[in-house]
Amino acid sequence: MxxxxxxxxxxxxxxxxxxxxxxxxxxxxxxxxxxxxxxxxxxxxxxxxxxxxxxxxxxxxxxxxxxxxxxxxxxxxxxxxxxxxxxxxxDPALGVPLQERAYADDCRLKWSSIYQQLDVFVAAHTFGWFGKALILRDEWLCWIVSVMFEVMEYSLQHQLPNFAECWWDHWILDVLICNWLGIWAGMKTCKYLAMKTYNWRSIRDIPGMSGKMRRTFGQFTPHSWVSFDWAAAKSFKGYCVVLIVTIFVTVPLRSYSLVPGKRNECLLSQISPMDPAGTFH
CATH class of the missing domain: 1.10.287 (Helix Hairpins)
Structure with missing residues (x-):
């Protein structure tokens, strides 16, 4: 029981x-x-x-x-x-108080101090901003959020002790290295995958009348464009695919181009679809 x-x-x-x-x-x-x-x-x-x-x-x-x-x-x-x-x-391993780690004990700008700050949060900063760049898709807005978060860490040090970091940890290691790498990789991924980028600024902030006009008319364009590269000359397989498509597109036109005028068109219109000649066509 x-x-x-x-x-x-x-x-x-x-x-x-x-x-x-x-x-x-x-x-x-x-x-x-x-x-x-x-x-x-x-x-x-x-x-x-x-x-x-x-x-x-x-x-x-x-x-x-x-x-x-x-x-x-x-x-x-x-x-x-x-x-x-x-x-x-x-999970019995959970529910155990975690030991707080201090990040501002030694703020001397030397390799030993920098090496002590390298932990899992370095990768978390990079991959976190990679994901945020895929969501926001605006490098300008990503940088604003990145800098503002470091300012929030400064203002909340009295509540969260692990927010107390060295100045170079805030602005060099976090913002200029980890966050920049994540934002750069995220925007490059958006470009590689042909993802639609966003402009979170107001139309009044777009410089120039031409920029404002492009933004206005862009509102009435398709949400996304699908690009396709046939790559006909890049590989033998691509060449064969393009050749097969060309053959299957042009061969049905032979019935209309072999005989001039409307003689062949009239002939085909009198052939039943169930006839072998019509099936072959």
Whole structure:
């Protein structure tokens, strides 16, 4: 008999899958239920703006996001102690107080001090701004947000001790190196994937009358353009594809071009589609 939910226990339980603890059973049930919802979302959710590598992949991402959002909503209605117990129940390694790390102990501009500041947050800055650049798609706005976040770190040092950083950590390591690399890579990715870029500035801030006119008329153009490169001369495969397309487009025209005038057109109009001659055509 399973124990009541009000008094969870870690004693082993004999189930269809063998002798398992109550925590393992609960986590396994939640995981399988979540997996079922993900598979349901892969077949029933709507397609989003992304189609590569496959729309099904992005439906799965959307389903996982919905599950995560529902979990956060549930956590929101719990007190701090119960929320910590819940995450510790799912993973015993969680719910343990983290040790705060100081980033402003040695602000001398030398290699040993810089090396001590290199941690996982360096990669987090870079990849984080790579993702933000893909979302905002405006280098001008990305730089504003990047600088403003460092200003917020200055203003919130009294509440969050790990926001206390050296000046070169704020402006050189974070803004000019990590954030710049992420923004640059994100904008290059947008250009490579032919993604539509955004201009978040007001039309009054666009310099010149020609720029304002282009922005105005651009509002009535298609949302996105699909570019395609046949690459006919870049590879033998591309040449063969273009040749096959050319043949299949031009061969049906032979019936109208071999005989001048309307003689052949009248002849074809009298051939039944079920006739072998019409089928061949």
């Amino acid at each position: 399973l124990p009541s939910l009000g008094q969870p226990t870690m004693l082993p339980l004999t189930t269809l899958f063998g002798t398992l603890s109550y925590r393992v059973l609960m986590c396994s049930g939640i995981a399988v239920a979540a997996l079922f919802f993900v598979f349901y979302g892969m077949t029933q959710l709507r397609d989003g703006p992304f189609i590569r590598p496959h729309p099904v992949f992005w439906r799965a991402v959307q389903a996982i996001s919905v599950i995560y959002l529902m979990f956060l909503i549930y956590i929101f209605f719990q007190n701090l102690n119960d929320a910590r117990k819940l995450v510790a129940f799912i």
